[in-house]
Amino acid sequence: MKTVTAFALAFFASSLLVFGQESNEEKSNEQKSNEENAAQQAEREENAVLKAERELADAYLNSDADGIARGVMEDYTLTNSTGKITTRAHDLDEATKKDPRYDVFENTGMKVRVHGNTAVVTGQTRTKGVSGGKPFDSKFQFTDTFIKDAGRWRLLAGHVSKLGWGTRLKPKSSGQNP
Numbered sequence: 001m002k003t004v005t006a007f008a009l010a011f012f013a014s015s016l017l018v019f020g021q022e023s024n025e026e027k028s029n030e031q032k033s034n035e036e037n038a039a040q041q042a043e044r045e046e047n048a049v050l051k052a053e054r055e056l057a058d059a060y061l062n063s064d065a066d067g068i069a070r071g072v073m074e075d076y077t078l079t080n081s082t083g084k085i086t087t088r089a090h091d092l093d094e095a096t097k098k099d100p101r102y103d104v105f106e107n108t109g110m111k112v113r114v115h116g117n118t119a120v121v122t123g124q125t126r127t128k129g130v131s132g133g134k135p136f137d138s139k140f141q142f143t144d145t146f147i148k149d150a151g152r153w154r155l156l157a158g159h160v161s162k163l164g165w166g167t168r169l170k171p172k173s174s175g176q177n178p
Helices: 001-061 065-072 088-098
Strands: 070-080 085-087 101-115 118-131 134-149 152-162
Touching: 001 065, 001 088, 001 101, 001 118, 001 134, 001 152, 065 070, 065 088, 065 152, 070 088, 085 088
Parallel strands: 070 152
Antiparallel strands: 070 085, 101 118, 118 134, 134 152
């Protein structure tokens, strides 16, 4: 009888181990599936943010005030390369006047980070065109902050720094050795 009881307990214990192992495998597979779904969702959001950034670049290139209005929040601000803070109203006014007129408005090297309903995009922008009758051709480093507003990514704030200003001038030689 003791042998039968021992076998029964051993069988019961091994059954629990097998079921427990299957349960862990199921959890592991479920966890992997959830992680894959989360990664796919993150990639979709990143692509949606980059699409919104490209649409805005096209709107500025084409002086499309309606496109700009759709893409930027009502309380949008930009700190431009001279440190001046401009607003949505300013950008819409420029688009309406078509000054500046862009021949090129191109973003490159963009990287996006999404955190919930907020996203930050960094990259470089090249602009070329005419402003106030004077031609320009400039490159900038930018940081844009987007928020998801009613299911659509819209620009809340931006900051640009002009590239190429970091060149140091060499001091004139006084003819003396240091």
